[in-house]
């Protein structure tokens with residue numbers, strides 16, 4: 001069930017911190033950042049990059065992420081992004097993806113988790129599982145996958161959330177990257193990837 005938290009800048013920074021790391025390290029880095037700068041995002045924005053970098057070090061790639069966080073916060077200025085809740089979805093998405101280093105996944109996380117806007121974030125698990133299940137056009141890329149899943153969600157925020165969560169969970173537990181556990185997968189009989197594997201190996 002989706003519970004929008006209406007803290008879009010928090011979600012934006014959290015998603016930057018989630019890049020190339022696991023949820024635990026992301027959360028440690030985020031917690032340390034908030035602890036180190038109790039004055040909030042304006043304080044982070046105006047802080048020396050090396051102090052931000054030191055705070056988020058547990059999340060990895062801290063140099064790059066500190067620079068990115070500073071760029072985003074400076075680009076936002078005093079904008080708290082509250083207006084994204086009611087702006088046309090495409091306009092809201094375009095605004096976010098025009099921020100430094102912000103792609104479709106990050107934009108969709110902000111829109112879905114902050115405001116319950118029906119945009120589906122596609123991470124590597126979602127992309128892999130959806131691709132194997134034939135939901136995406138082969139070679140279509142991440143942006144097209146975002147468009148397709150968002151279309152499938154049909155404008156329903158709960159469906160967008162469930163699609164995102166279910167595909168991630170399936171990708172972590174069963175449809176793993178290297179050796180998907182097709183023999184125990186309930187989707188096996190409708191999965192083009194599994195059928196092709198049977199055709200290849202018998």
Ligand code: SF4
Nearest residue numbers: 175182185188191194
């Ligand atoms: S059958 Fe195999 S490839 Fe298809 S979704 Fe299930 S685990 Fe993934």
